[in-house]
Amino acid sequence: MWSKSIQSQSPCQLATAVLLNPIMTELIQTHNLGRHFGDIKAVDGISFGAGRGEVLGFLGPNGAGKSTTMKLLTGFLSPSFGTATVAGFDIVEQSRDVRRCLGYLPENAPLYGEMEVAAFLKFVCEIRKIEASRRKAAIDTVIERAGLSGVLHQKIETLSKGYRRRVGLAQALVHDPEILILDEPTDGLDPNQKHDVRELILALAKDKCILLSTHILEEVEEVCSRIVIISRGKIVADGTADELRTRTASHGVVKMRLSGAQADSVDRELSEVPGVKEVAAQRVGDEVAVLVTPTGGDFSVHNLVEAVISKQCRIRDLSVERGHLDEVFRAITETVDFSGRP
Amino acid sequence: MVDFANIGAVCRREFSSYFATPLAVIFLCVFLVLNGFFTFELGRFYEIGQADLSSFFVWHPWLYLFIVPAISMRLWAEERKTGTIELLFTFPVSLFEAMAGKFLAAWAFLGIALLLTLPIVFTAYYLGDPDGGVIVASYCGSFLLAGSCLSIGIAVSAATNNQVIAFVISTSICLLLTLLGYDPIVQALHKVFPPVFMEQLTNLSFPFHFEAIRRGVLDVRDVFYFLSIIFLGLFSGAIILDKVKAQ
Structure with a gap:
């Protein structure tokens, strides 16, 4: 609980230096990462990597362990076993450095409802150690990116679901992180809002490493460069959409x-x-x-x-x-039982 | 290694959230009205005819029993309920920094409430010639007492996502610590427990230390008692939070 991180002037720059090392090209790397809640194996030993420019889609039925994996990577939960590094930092030993380098949109985008959008973004800047001189530029950039200029002085709780999601994205982007972890970024949005969020993700994808979870297959095809399918806490498939489609029985017919x-x-x-x-x-x-x-x-x-x-x-x-992703998805995940896993 | 800038950021956010709704103003009004009622009606400030504030401060342990848990109950329970706890702890903030920031915000708010009672000091000076040192010591003691109740409340609030439960349990714990120093209870317990044990038990109570300060003696031991209650509350709260935040 007491931070054990190694203090350095700018951990993200340090991470970039590590990146220049050809051996370390993955910004997110997990090794046999797992988290159990009592008898429930929420995440049961998963290993994957993701690099810059990659949009990795986490796909899986509800309760498969997508959110838990993200909570492990963002330092909110500690793993039961296994290790992972984010931007070269260990998620347990250097949790604070990990959290400095990533932007995270938790599931359902929880926000401080009683705050105004501008005040909330200012708070995020403070806690993310963005110097006062750069603060205005940082906030202006995310306001433009997330399209928030019309609601700056509204209380967050009075905003529509779409706007609240945008505020959630804005707080994840305000420090311009190399790594973005987005837990169901388009869940509960109308088709136009979904489209806007996907456009934003695609625009960001070029120089970042984005990990997003979803259960919408069309979304994966549209924005993700690679797909990892998780079922019962384990990775059951890992590849591009085209590679996964070849697993369909009708592929190539x-x-x-x-x-x-x-x-x-x-x-x-x-x-x-x-x-x-x-x-x-x-x-x-x-x-x-x-x-x-x-x-x-x-x-x-x-x-x-x-x-x-x-x-x-x-x-x-x-x-x-060509085959159908939903067919692959069902074929490899439908053995999941409904035992009330969280 | 504690980052004080983080404590400041969390504290400022929390403090301004009190004034986002009229609730803070209502709370301050209730606090002042209750204080006046206790002092003038129950404490018979005028009738006693003494130019001191003992009839004002003597009620504070009882007042804080309800007032402080009303402030502390939402501190973590609400974050857990709305899920913002996940947002907060995926920022580069440690558990203790967040805990301390929230505590300081609520303590400062209670400090403002206490400052707003200053007119009663002027009243005492208008009516007679009270001992200024005793009044200053009493205010310090009252503020420390409020902080101690608050740190218990914040630890309890971390343990539940239900504000009502947080309120009831914090009030119960504070009541226990108050009753242990309340004479009728102490005398009843003396018949059951050996004197050595009772002495230690009374030593743990709020009134034992608050009364000492209220008499005008700002003893290091009493201050240390309150500060260690505060630290204990925050520390155990951080441990509870670490265990339960994921649920």
Whole structure:
């Protein structure tokens, strides 16, 4: 509880110096990090890293351990086991330095409701040690970024949910941190507000490391450069949206609509194309709908098309299934039971 | 290593939040009205015919029983309820700094309440020639007593997210510490416990030390008693907070 951090003039500059070291490129790095609440394994040994320019999306069902992981990284909770570093600082031993270097938007964006927006931002500047001379510039910048100029002298509790979320984002940004941790930044907002927040995140993404949690799949696809899926406190998938989609059963399936005299017998020809696992053909009106499931490996759409043309069929339509994130999400997380985990 | 700038920032924020609503003004009015009632009605300030403020200060331990927990109950319980505790402790602030900042804000507020009772001093001077040293010592004692009740209240407030529970428990603890020095109770307990034990027990009570200061003797031991209660309250509050903040 008493701060044990190593005092230095500017810990974030120190962290940047550490970053120049090629071995340490990740701004967030966890090793087998875990937190148990009694018998409940909220976070059960997770390891991942995230670097500058990356927007890492934490995806998972409610109670999967997303928020707990974020609370561990921001120093609000201490881990039961494992370690993690943020900007090169240990989250337990150098908690205060960690907290200096990151901006955090907690779930539901809790704020001091009785304060006016301007007074609240001034308080954040004080507690974040932004010198009085730079304070006005810092506040002006976040006010512009978060679009708060119209509500500066309103009490926070009188603001709409969208504005309150923006105030939450503004307080996380006021010291221009390298690392941003956002717990469900768009939860409970209307579509326009969601869009605004995503635009803001994308604008910030270039020179920062952003970790955000969500359970909205379209959001992940829109803003995240990488996705980590968490279920029951463990990481069950880690990759880009495209990589994760390849896990879908329907990934790579070629759908065609063919016409021509020999269309009905084309399936035998197609099943001999290298890499084809299964061919299903069905006549629909004057066309034949064909579904080709590849095994992967040496399959190519080019060979498939050549085989079709050699049978003098006409291709009316052709599409390659990319797969669906929600299918992947359900497939790897739906084993979660409803035992009332927090 | 304690960062005093952080204590200041937390303290200023907390202090200004009192005046964000009319509640602070209402509180000050209630405090002054109750003080007047106790002094003039129950303490019979005029009838006693002495130019001193003992009939004013003698009620303070009883007054603080209810007044101070009303201030302290929200200090942490509200932060826990609204979730701002997560915001506060993910700022680069230590538990003790936040604790001390909040305590100082509430203590300063109680100090203002106490300063607003100064007209009664002028009244005493108008009516006679009271001992100024005794009055100064009594004010110091009263302020220390308020701080002690406050530090107990802030520790209790850290333990719950329900303000009503915080109020009731803090009042109970302060009542216990007050009754241990209240003569009728002390005499009853003397029949049960051996004198050596009773002496220690009375030593722990608020009135034992407050009365000593109120007589005009600002003894180091009494001041030390109040300061150690304050430190103990803040320290145990910080430990409680560390355990429960995540729940």
